[in-house]
Amino acid sequence: MYKTKNMLQLCFAMAALMLPAMTAEKHKPGAESGEISGTPVLWREPTDITSRNLLYGPGGAEHQPHGTFTFVQEDTAGSNPKFVVRDADGKKWKLKLGSEAKPETVASRLVWAAGYFASEDYFLPEVQVQNLPAHLRRGQKWIEPNGTMHDVRLKRYRGGEKKVGSWEWRNNPFIGTREFNGLRVLQALINNWDLKDVNNAIYREKDQELVYMISDLGASFGTTGFERSHEKAKGNLASYTKSKFILKAKDGSVDFDDPHRPANIELANPHEFVSRLNMEWIGKHVPVADAQWIGHLLAKLSPSQIRDAFRSAGYSPEDVEGFAEILESRIAELNNLQKPGAPDFFRKLIIY
Secondary structure, three states, rough: HHHHHHHHHHHHHHHHHHHHHHHHHOOOHHHHHHOOOOOOEEEEOOOOOOOOOOOHHOOHHHHOOOOOOEEEEEOOOOOOEEEEEEOOOOOOOEOOOOOOOHHHOOOOOOHHHEOOOOOOOOOOOEEEEOOOOOOOOOHHEEHHHHOOEEEEEEOOOOOOEEEOOOOOOOOOOOOHHHHHHHHHHHHHHHHOOOOOHEEEEEOOOOEEEEEEEOOOOOOOOOOOOOOOHHHHHHHOHHHHHHOOOEEEEEEOEEEEEEOOOOOOOHHHHHHHHHHHHOOOHHHHHHEEEHHHHHHHHHHHHHHHHHHHHHOOOOOOOHHHHHHHHHHHHHHHHHHHHOOOOOOHHHHHOOOO
């Protein structure tokens, strides 16, 4: 009786927390409210997928940063230390330190290879930043007295683009499309569990297109859900190896383990618990045909391309091989999913 009472109290408390969050979500301004005009675009067919250079990613070798950097300002958003800097050519970059630097670099290349939009990210094992202030809000422990920083991700500010808003997973122009469902599968493939709406951005390009993209991919290649240890949750081969991918495929749809249901211990922070509970649906009930579609597309990547994506982030040869093998096995799982109505005997013969 006592346990039942406690459970009912917990349910009422959770409902009270979820209702305001869901109401706010419905009234949050976005592109669909008419405040942002333009043509929304989520995906472009990557006709050159077999030749895309995943070592340098969407920016190519010609846009990679070099030289000494100069501090512009500190960015206090998110959970990792970030700074705006300029390189020797005057180009502006967003520099990120911490556990997300490596996995985000890899994720940006794979998302771009599949035809989705991604930032021009580069990983550098060491940079030097001049004119740093004496006191920073975050990241001081990773910075040497002369401004040297190790293992950094640099995101290039591109000319001609302007961030005009963010988009919501539950409310966007692409709901129900093959391309939107493919993006959901892609997040499960790389174990990107931090799928908050704030991590999604809308950019206006010169031709008035509204580019929809996931602007923060750092919580990838680790666990399928939030962990207090960032080193375990992001860019961790052991965690990625142990994690589940496909939970079940039945009646024409497939469920993935990412994003994973939050652990009960997260009830210590109810708002965080509820926000993550509301993300769980993103990896559930994806049409098998759409999962096969993105799997078939990614299967066009060569073993060398996949390994280049991990090499670009400075992983050791052993980690490059380990991550690549898991990713390849997951792509194969997508392609071996059974199409609705097909007998089990033909499961491995199906090519969508």
